[in-house]
Amino acid sequence: VKAASQACLLRYGRVPNVSITGDLDRTFPYIPAHLHHILYELLKNSMRAVVEHHGLDFDGDYPDIRIVIVDREENEDVCIKVMDEGGGIPRADLQKVWSYMYTTAVEDAEEVFDSLESGRHFAHEPQPLAGMGYGLPVSRVFARYLGGDINIVSMEGFGTDAYVYMRALGDSEEPIP
Secondary structure (H helix, E strand, C coil): HHHHHHHHHHHCCCCCCCCCCEEECCCCCCCCHHHHHHHHHHHHHHHHHHHHHCCCCCCCCCCCCEEEEEEECCCCEEEEEEEECCCCCHHHHHHHHHCCCCCCHHCCCCCCCHHHHCCCCCEEEEEEECCCCCCCHHHHHHHHHHEHHHHHEECCCEEEEEEECCCCCCCCCCCEE
């Protein structure tokens, strides 16, 4: 949450609040770098959507981004749900989010590619929060590689819910081709 919030703050100067509920006292074995990547991508996408949907001049607090964690012994998977009120994704575009190089952040993508071509770095500038088009596809690869998955359900005009399903590492075999 902290890394995504800092990126959003640097880019927009404002950050939606993130609330976390559910089974917070449970632990499960997992590779921290993969889980961090998955949640960072989902959170920064949600934060960007909320800020851009409601606008920088939005009066008051943005709607919270809500995370619910369900990790019960009787469940097959640990499930993490990330919910936002960032305007949603049109149904016709929903499958495109899993395509490499697909982005809705066209201006950010152009800025990133221009800076790469010129050799300019963003050390003292607001970082693009999106635009490369690989965050969600790579996140899904990580989740599937470890026996889980990511699903996205969206309500255009309202927001998006992302579900991350993860098996405990001890319960899943590595899918080696």
